[in-house]
Amino acid sequence: MIHPEATSDKKPFAEPRINMEKRRDGSILLSSEIPLQDDYSCCVGEWLEHWAREAPERTWLAQRDADDQWQRISYGEAHRRVIAIATWLLTQDLSSERPVVILSDNSIEHALLMLATMHIGVPSSSISPGNSLMSKDHAKLKGNIELLRPGVIYADPIEKFQPALKAIADLHDATLVAGSSSASSSGTLPFADIEAHSDENAVMAAFAAITPETIAKFLFTSGSVNTPKAVPNTHRMMCSNQKAKELVWPMLAEEPPVLLDWLPWSHTFGGNHNFNLVLRWGGTLYLDDGKPTPALIEKTARNLREISPTLYFSVPRAYDMLVPLLRKDASLREVFFRRLKLVFYAAAALPHHLWTALEEMARETTGQEIMVVSSWGSTETAPICTDCHFNATRSGVIGVPIPGTSLKLVPSADKLEVRVKGPNIFSGYWKQPELSAKAFDEEGYYMIGDAVEFVDPERPEMGLLFDGRVGEDFKLLTGTWVHVGALRMAGLEAIAPVGQDIVVAGHDRDEIGFFIFPHPEECLRLCPDLPENASLETLVKRPEIIERVHQGLQALKADGGGTSTYPTRALLLSEPPSAEAGEITDKGYINQRMVLTRRAELVKALYADVPDERVITLNTQS
Incomplete structure (x- = not known):
């Protein structure tokens, strides 16, 4: 369900209220006193359907084109194209056993294809381009494809991916679709061809059959050391996550969010948290062609000179590169902080000197305080389990449990290992039952492998601090x-x-x-x-x-x-x-x-x- 008028509360965040139960074995259970209502959306496609009706002319996505101009697509146009793409997908004998694989950076076509699969109850999997473009042996990509056995593979631009496609040619029988920025290529289908016809009745019949347990996408874990694991993300996981976000961030209902974001959709931070937040609230997402690397951070700065975000999401490494640029460029600071309600970091703790630099520059630029917040979760949790919906006393505070999610803190050596349970938690890895069995404890809590500590053990509402990966110590x-x-x-x-x-x-x-x-x-x-x-x-x-x-x-x-x-x-x-x-x-x-x-x-x-x-x-x- 969509409730754009869901709250009249003018406070940006809900007050943290926490239940805490201490057990005899030393473990601690934490949960939010804010109930997670069961009126959240059945599937992600409901959000597109809603905004295509309510705000068809509003820009949904924008990306730089070949002439370096912003190419935009509205919610109405996106819906029309999603229906057409989904029409073609229905002819390809697709299922969770034959999903769609996407080899591409973030793009409008990437987003349309991803949503089209979800509109007919078929999963897609956005695989990190690094597995194709930076690898010499393509070992990770081969593992991805062997596990998924896709029925369609989209690549853009396809010529960049030819060595990777050659390496996996014997592992699938998929139809190859070339993105529109590709040169003509034999043996592939141009993207324009897959959206040439539309049968909305057929698509909406498939849409009506989707349930919260339908798999929406497969996301791969990083696989830094071992073979990557495929995590089925169901519509229930993603929709309940956004409902929890609505309850702790009531400000989202006040105006559609505007984001400039580079975070890859092959990961849960960019592909679930940020992408879904924009779609859920009818916002606008500008695709940042920059990244936190010495060669590309200037592209991010150029984009921020044109786009004033209302929310900014990134990782500490990106802020480490962005802060010096903001410090020396007054015009960049002015555009960046003009409409900004908060700065959000995740994936690692934000060093204190970056935290204070952002606060000071916001105050000097606008005369207003800026909130610096975080959350915590993983690929297996769609993604957030905790959220810092309050003014933290220091950097590194990951917040408190979101509505509907329970944390179990278990003493381990001299740390508190954290485990999680809730509607946002996956049920097991795809086709890897032994790994799945080892991922959960006897009470069904997912053993995420992280540790936390209390900001103040006597006041759990002050939040938890991320205390590192148990396996890194x-x-x-x-x-x-x-x-x-x-x-x-x-x-x-x-x-x-x-x-x-x-x-x-x-x-x-x-x-x-x-x-x-x-x-x-x-x-x-x-x-x-x-x-x-x-x-x-x-x-x-x-x-x-x-x-x-x-x-x-x-x-x-x-x-x-x-x-x-x-x-x-x-x-x-x-x-x-x-x-x-x-x-x-x-x-x-x-x-x-x-x-x-x-x-x-x-x-x-x-x-x-x-x-x-x-x-x-x-x-x-x-």
Whole structure:
């Protein structure tokens, strides 16, 4: 159901009210006192149907065209095209056993095809383009295709994907559809051909058969270490998630949201949280062709000079690159903060210096405070399980359970492992029953693998802090646990602003070490005599940068807490993290284990009995 007038409450967020039950075994159950009504939509397609009737001329999506102009599509036009595409899909013998696979960056056609599949009860799977374009052996893509056995594969532009398509040719019998930006290609069907005819009666008959348990899409886990797992996302998972969002963010009903977003639809943050939020509330989504990389962040800045978002969603790495650009460009700041209601981060904790920088720039630019909020979840939870719908006391607060979702906090070593249950939680991995059985505990709670801690154990409404991945933590040879997530954040604050990210080393060692990915712009700011194009190789050797890291190492030790809470050595890396090698995900999150594995020789150098000149130690001379 759609209720655009769902609330008259003028407060932007609902007040957090939490039930807490402490069990004899030491576990704790947390849930929201706000009930999750059962009147949420049956399927995602209801939102498109609603806005195509109520606001047919309103822009739904916009993307840059070949002439660098914004190409827009309205809700009415989107609905017409979705019906036509769905008409063709009905002729292709598709099902959950033969879904549609999408190999493409975010685009209008990508969105239309995704919604067309959902309109007839057939799943689609947007697979990370990196699996096709950055891989040499296409091992992940082969695993994806073998698991799904698709009936249709869409690629755009198809010529870019030809090596990948050749690698998987023997693994499927799918019809290949070429996106409209493709050159002509034999053996493929042009996208224009699949929307040439329309049979709305047939499409709506299929639409009427959709239930909340119908699989809407398959999303793959990152597969950083093992073969990726396919997560069936049902309409119930996604629709209940957006209903919970409505209950804790009543401001969404006040005006249609406007987003500029780069987050890939092959991941749950961009493809479920952001995409669905815009569609649910009849908003407008501008597709950002920039990304948080040195080569593409300027495209994001260019787009933000034209588009004033009402909500801004991204990951900490992106804010780390965006903040220096905002700081030095008053016109960019003015457009960015003009209509902005809140800044939202997820996928990792936001370093405190970035949090305060965003708050200060918003205040200086508009005279108003800006909310900086977060949430927490995963591919398996569609995605949010907790939401910070209040003014947090510090960065890293992931909020409280959303309506309808229950958390179980289980003591594990000296942490609280968090497990989840609710209508937004998946029922198991696709065609992997053994992995599915291991994913849930005896009470049916999904064991997500993360840890949390209370901001204040006596006041659960103040929220939870993300306390790292249980699997990332390790013991030193002394037997003491190293909590990687917390130490990474402490390290970034201690060496600010020179570090863009930190990888924590020390497995099977007596001491902790840091690998530091430097922040080029901030390092240049500390070295004003260097040209703007100075290389990372030059920057990591500069005494100003080395001294800042040395001061940070000393500060962390001075904070006390023992050898598991501070590093004794660090190494500044002159090679950025490699997406192709799996060191960084599509969302900009560092894969700690992959960096340590790929850079094993540097680990040896970091821990050499006589460190070379690259290694900064607590004894390094200032």
